[in-house]
Amino acid sequence: MQRVVIHVKDDAKLNALMSVLKEINFIEVEREEKGASGLSRRGDLRKLFGIWENRDISLADIRQKAWR
Numbered sequence: 001m002q003r004v005v006i007h008v009k010d011d012a013k014l015n016a017l018m019s020v021l022k023e024i025n026f027i028e029v030e031r032e033e034k035g036a037s038g039l040s041r042r043g044d045l046r047k048l049f050g051i052w053e054n055r056d057i058s059l060a061d062i063r064q065k066a067w068r
Contacts, residue, residue, distance in 0.1 A: 001028075 008014045021029050 006017075008017060018029060018031065021027050
């Protein structure tokens, strides 16, 4: 199955485009809402505070491991 991404500039025309695409029997239409990125926007940043507290690691160590 192939996937095609269409960016619609005019939201008023989106419903017309969707109805046309749904009428074509060999096209499966999935609608993705704006801002749906798979990341949760309700996360609590404060839960991450102190995760490196008792670790002996430097920025140089992180960079070195990142480029392996």
